Amino acid sequence: MPNGDLGKYELITGLIRKKLNNSLLAEEEILLNQWLMEDPDNQAMLNRLQDEQQRREDVELMRSFDTQLALEKLTERFGQDDAHRKRRSRFAYISAAAAAVVLVLTATVFFETGKKQQQKAQPLAVAVKQQPAADSGQVLLTLSGGATIDIEKAGAGVVGQQQGALVTKAANGVLQYDAGKQPATDAAAAVAYNTLSVPRGKRYQIVLPDGSKVWLNAHTTLQYPVAFNGKERVIELNGEAYFEVAPRAGQPFKVITGNQVVEVLGTHFNVEAYAGDSRIVTTLAEGRVRVRKGNAVADMKPGQMAVNDIATTGLHTQQADLSAILAWKEGIFYFKDERIEDIMKKVARAYNVTVEFKTSNRDKRFWATFPMDKGLAGLLKSLEQTNMIHFKLQPGKVIVL
Secondary structure (H helix, E strand, O other): OOHHHHHHHHHHHHHHHHHHOOOOOHHHHHHHHHHHOOOHHHHHHHHHHHOHHHHHHHHHHHHHOOHHHHHHHHHHHOOOOHHHHOOOOOOOOOOHHHHHHHHHHHHHHHHHHHHHHHHOOOOOOOOOOOOOOOOOOOOEEEOOOOOEEEOOOOOOEEEEEEOOEEEEEOOOOOEEEEOOOOOOOOOOOOOOEEEEEEOOOOOEEEEOOOOOEEEEOOOEEEEEEOOOOOOOEEEEEEEEEEEEOOOOOOOOEEEEEOOEEEEEOOOEEEEEEOOOOOEEEEEEEEOOEEEEEOOEEEEEOOOEEEEEEOOOOOEEEEEOOHHHHOHHHHOEEEEEEEEHHHHHHHHHHHHOOEEEEOOOOOOOEEEEEEEHHHOHHHHHHHHHOOOOOOEEEEOOEEEEO
């Protein structure tokens, strides 16, 4: 392996160690997310390291085998086969020299975490970010200590308490944070982070500690502090959400999504940033927004969208159709000259189904509006009426013919 590549992996292992020890800075989070988006196997590696039981088992493997053999065992359990081996993963299948870095990281994280747990019987400062389980059907709130709450099953009222803030569920189901009923949190203290995970087939709304309102689309996670005590309000999004940010002079609001940062002073905007998609789209409805991607900056006006093509270094802005982009917030599909492949991605998230294409033409385009609550079968029937496409519906699966 070239020395430059090994240096990169050493950097990444340092970022992962800080991520798992809850000491990652916002700028470092962006670097780590850039690496995660390079290859799905990178996310798989991080997910494995975040699993304490898996880390324990991996450490036992390291004790039992030499470095090369341990790597072979670990990658075998990651699901590596001969065909998979050829995919040029940037981390999981590295050389024996880099393998030592991975294994040392695994052991270090395990033992450092164990010591922290012995020394401090209090919640971790930052909750580990989790992806919403596509088949769980549960809207989950992960508290800073790692405990999870099924929000939909919880009754109205207080569902938790985090650093002086009461976490409550309103009668209309909206999750909100109320710091006024508890003593204020010391600004110098480590801030606890919560994560709200919305699975496929669901949408949910939350009011953040500063009063900002957020609508989360299906298959979305939002990580945020339980109190905004610093110089800026920073949250992290994976998926799609619509924001109505509460103005707060001198404390800008920032949304980290993949390799970009959205800077806000008080405004209404939408961000679509699903893992695996080729682009991140930020759409401004009201107010003022600045999108940063490395050295590229886009200052947006209402009615514009900033398109971040992941594979390139720049950003570009264009006029947006707000009715189409924000329709999901009202529970409506609005397809405006969209490819069937892109349409079915939205259908899969909205109805928690998998999609299989048996047609080679994924570029057929459709114009349609359809209320989501009318159901999957009704939507497919509506699309079929164009005589341009046909579907076969199976339990949990749609086949595009």
